[in-house]
Structure formats: C-alpha cells, structure tokens
Amino acid sequence: MLKEIRPALVLLVVMTVLTGIAYPLAVTGLAQITFPWQAGGSLIEKDGKVVGSALIGQSFTGPAYFWSRPSATTAADPADPTKTVAAPYNAANSMGSNLAPTSKALVDGVASAADTVRAAHPDQTGPVPVDLVTTSASGLDPHISPAAAQWQVKRVAAARGVSVGDIAKLLARHTEGRELGILGEPRVNVLKLNLALDERWPIK
DSSP, rough: OOOHHEEEEEEHHHHHHHHIIHHHHHHHHHHHHHHHHHHHOOOOEEEEEHHHHTTOOOOOSSSOOOOOOOOOOOOOOOOOOOOEETTTTOOGGOOOOOOTTHHHHHHHHHHHHHHHHHHHHOOOOOOOOOOGGGOOSSSSOOOHHHHHHHHHHHHHHHTTOHHHHHHHHHHHHHHEOOBTTSSSSSSSEEEHHHHHHHHHHHOO
C-alpha cells in the first residue's frame, strides 16, 4: 500500500511546487521585466498620484468632461449586506446587467439614459450612440466609440469656454486605432481624454 501511495504523494508535492509556485513566479517575473506598466495594472498617474487605470472606466457626470458608457456593477449595501446597491465601475464585482433584450427594466433603463444624454446635448440630432446608453459586459469598459465622444464635443467646449475645433483636435489625438490595424474598433479612453482636457484647459 505504502509503495503505491509514496510516488503519488511525491508527484503531488512536485507538481504543486512547479505549477503552484515556480511557474506563477516565473510568469509574474517575466511580465514585470518585459511589460512592467501593464503588469502593474496599467495605472495612470497625475502629479505623482494614481488617478485610475487605463483598463478600468470611471464615472464622469460634469458638463466639462466626456462621459463614459453606463456601468451595471454593484456593491454590497452598507445598510444591509444581503442587498446590493449600484456602484459604477466597481472592479471588485465585474458584471453586466444580465437583462434579456425583452426585459422592461433594460428598455426603461436605455430610454432613461437616452433622455439624459439628449437633454445634455440639445443641439444634437439623430440616434444617440448606443454605447452612451448601454452597459458593457464587464461593466468596466474604459472606452467609448469616436462617435459617442464626438456627440459630446459641443457640450465640453461650451463648458470649458473653448472652441469646438480645439476640442475636436484633442479628441482626434486621443482616438486609438485598431490593434495591429485590423483587430477591434477605433476607440477613445475616456479617462486619458479627460486628463488631457484638464491639462490643456484647467477648470477654474
């Protein structure tokens, strides 16, 4: 009996050390050496302080900032741990709304978001860009489409007292293309764009 158990135990220990300790440490070390910024969380700093991550969105609601897409993430209710409350871009609880296309809650939520967006952009006509009224699957998407950002240019320009053309030029410089020229879609990182806005035209 011991003859059969001993090699099994030895193999268990060896594989645990290799796959549970040595391999993760090697991969982590290699990542830190070859891609230190990405391995560290793609953190963005301003004046020496971390203000966010390039991979996780943030909520912006002021008229002088570009708005992110909605987020469906939640957190435990401080008053009742058995319940949850809305907590946009909660990285500890990545999730979508999981509502079906026929869900009344989804339809009402999109309609409400569209009304809010239209009210803030009275000069805009045509359909509201879909990513301004729908959440992403993760609830953490840091990007919006160039069309969604373009929709907001006049509002941001008016709030900051800057020409529409200047805001449009800044937006163009912060529009990322497809990966390797073929993967994904053009996009705008909202946090990076808003930080650039504050650096170029600080709010007084």
